[in-house]
Amino acid sequence: MGAGFDYSLGLMSGPESSPLTTQTFDLRQSPDSPGIYSYLLVIGASSSYRRALPDDGVLVVGRSDEADVRLDTAAVSRRHAELVFSRGEIRITDLGSHNGTLVNGERIEGSCALGSGDVITMGDTTLILRREAPPRGSALIEMGRLRRRVEEEIERAADSARPFGLAVVSLGSVQMRTMLAHRALSALRLVDIVAWDGASHLAIGFPELGGEAARAAVLQVLEAIAPLAPEARGGLASYPFDGGDTETLLAGARTAASIAAPGAIAFASQTAVRHVIGDRTIVVADSAMIRLFELIRRLAASDLPVLVLGETGAGKENAAAAVHHWSARAQKTLITLNCAALPDALVESELFGYEKGAFSEARAPKPGLLERAHGGTVFLDEIGELPLGAQAKLLRALEAKRITRLGDVRDREVDIRIVAATNRDLEAEVHAGRFRQDLLFRLSAAVVELPPLRHRRRELPILARLFLAEACARTGRPALELSEAALAALFAHPFPGNVRELKNAMEYAAATADGPALEPWGLPERIAGLDVPPRTTVDNTSAPPAAAPARFKPIAEELREIERTRMRQALDAADGVQKRAAALLGMPVRTFTFKLKQFGISAREGKRSA
Numbered sequence: 001m002g003a004g005f006d007y008s009l010g011l012m013s014g015p016e017s018s019p020l021t022t023q024t025f026d027l028r029q030s031p032d033s034p035g036i037y038s039y040l041l042v043i044g045a046s047s048s049y050r051r052a053l054p055d056d057g058v059l060v061v062g063r064s065d066e067a068d069v070r071l072d073t074a075a076v077s078r079r080h081a082e083l084v085f086s087r088g089e090i091r092i093t094d095l096g097s098h099n100g101t102l103v104n105g106e107r108i109e110g111s112c113a114l115g116s117g118d119v120i121t122m123g124d125t126t127l128i129l130r131r132e133a134p135p136r137g138s139a140l141i142e143m144g145r146l147r148r149r150v151e152e153e154i155e156r157a158a159d160s161a162r163p164f165g166l167a168v169v170s171l172g173s174v175q176m177r178t179m180l181a182h183r184a185l186s187a188l189r190l191v192d193i194v195a196w197d198g199a200s201h202l203a204i205g206f207p208e209l210g211g212e213a214a215r216a217a218v219l220q221v222l223e224a225i226a227p228l229a230p231e232a233r234g235g236l237a238s239y240p241f242d243g244g245d246t247e248t249l250l251a252g253a254r255t256a257a258s259i260a261a262p263g264a265i266a267f268a269s270q271t272a273v274r275h276v277i278g279d280r281t282i283v284v285a286d287s288a289m290i291r292l293f294e295l296i297r298r299l300a301a302s303d304l305p306v307l308v309l310g311e312t313g314a315g316k317e318n319a320a321a322a323v324h325h326w327s328a329r330a331q332k333t334l335i336t337l338n339c340a341a342l343p344d345a346l347v348e349s350e351l352f353g354y355e356k357g358a359f360s361e362a363r364a365p366k367p368g369l370l371e372r373a374h375g376g377t378v379f380l381d382e383i384g385e386l387p388l389g390a391q392a393k394l395l396r397a398l399e400a401k402r403i404t405r406l407g408d409v410r411d412r413e414v415d416i417r418i419v420a421a422t423n424r425d426l427e428a429e430v431h432a433g434r435f436r437q438d439l440l441f442r443l444s445a446a447v448v449e450l451p452p453l454r455h456r457r458r459e460l461p462i463l464a465r466l467f468l469a470e471a472c473a474r475t476g477r478p479a480l481e482l483s484e485a486a487l488a489a490l491f492a493h494p495f496p497g498n499v500r501e502l503k504n505a506m507e508y509a510a511a512t513a514d515g516p517a518l519e520p521w522g523l524p525e526r527i528a529g530l531d532v533p534p535r536t537t538v539d540n541t542s543a544p545p546a547a548a549p550a551r552f553k554p555i556a557e558e559l560r561e562i563e564r565t566r567m568r569q570a571l572d573a574a575d576g577v578q579k580r581a582a583a584l585l586g587m588p589v590r591t592f593t594f595k596l597k598q599f600g601i602s603a604r605e606g607k608r609s610a
């Protein structure tokens, strides 16, 4: 049953002198089996402690520094006795000690088998052998099985509208894993689900426990293991509040455990990091996003150009604002140009400015935005849409650090940092001949790639609540609770329009909801999914009337649907090129790109399907 006796694990270390504390290494079983554990209670003249025993091997007891169980008293010989552990049996042999070895009051000759409760006396020291069976409670399972069980429990919780809590207990440096797991299990219910999550974390699922009840359960575990792991700390995530799937809950609980104080518990909802960037508040909770913003902070300190990649609405503009505000240029301007929003003919005059008479409408000289941003940062959004002619001029300007206004012969010095963003695959654009490779090299000195919202599900409930609260405050209506059913609908939606789509949905909900809580039918239809029944039992009084499902809806909403569908189709037909798609619909490009964002349509959609 055991992993064997590991001689490298410090068998020569002496006992600790703290009262009734245990030795600090575990020499026995496989980590996932709590099994039987044995220990010696060592009661000396000046101190008592508990010493874990191995399944197999030999321990020498004596006064010598080299003894495995060191008894620091003159009444004990240097090598007094030997304990032999083999196949569940324990034998003791006196090694010719001066004062002899007594078992249950009788001096032994040669060796003698030991059982639980036997009292061994060596000089003025008493050792009591204890062997304990695992508690009759929950059992440790493997992490893979825990994941599957948690998935089942989430399903069950969704169907029965009951909570489910998932905790991660971080133990610090753990050596007595088996005994520790044993203690944790003894503090849990039979239905709780427990597994080792890596070497030093325990993952615990609590069916039907959420919030305070789950917190109390984790506290009991922390108390039970405190003698062995005084530094242990807990992190707790609850379904559906913190997430709708195993990995999201696990990630939340792990991050929460990492911020909890020793002996205490933190909730997943406490792990979000707020970055206040000018008048923006950026909230990140996913560990990859937290690291990404740390990277952005470091990059900001350099003067490198930064290329921000990510799907539409993923937060690229926020990232660009962070680069500027965390840089030495923060006191100077940040100027943004959306390259997709300008007709080709205007791009160059906007970027580089013009002199009087440069073209027929140029009645007075005007500096371009590169010039106006001197000393600051220029954010070129949708850089993939920049016409090739403007790309060449931009490259020259960046290389020479000088610009020439249209219609001018002089050039002027500019000191700017460029942050560019795109949701396009620029490498592919280079291959297709639509983007200059040399410009791509120059812009991509540092690349920051934002994951889509569907890959950072930890943030979904956090951002949803944030946007809902902000929207309610803006419209002056009382705060809306996000119901469990609405949250489940959000988790079921893939959010192709990412954070912007979520934000728009919460604004729509705040404007239209009529109860104290946001229910699925208060969400935009494509998110609520008419075919998706609410996952929790709801109070009948707050449910919509049976005939309500949207056979009729406000005409404005219907028109929006048509507009959205036609825009998608136009993008398809135009191979994802926004200007062409806008022309197909007879819509100004600026309006088209604005509406794309509003509807959360990715400009790539058309390209992909084409």
Ligand SMILES: Nc1ncnc2c1ncn2[C@@H]1O[C@H](COP(=O)(O)OP(=O)(O)OP(=O)(O)O)[C@@H](O)[C@H]1O
Pocket (backbone or CB within 6 Å): 280, 281, 282, 283, 284, 310, 311, 312, 313, 314, 315, 316, 317, 318, 319, 381, 421, 423, 463, 499, 500, 503, 597
């Ligand atoms: N982590 C976040 N915290 C708070 N708000 C966010 C966050 N990420 C994005 N938002 C908000 O979502 C909306 C869309 O973000 P943003 O404009 O930065 O996306 P984008 O990737 O630049 O979009 P596009 O590709 O369409 O230009 C903005 O209102 C932004 O403030």
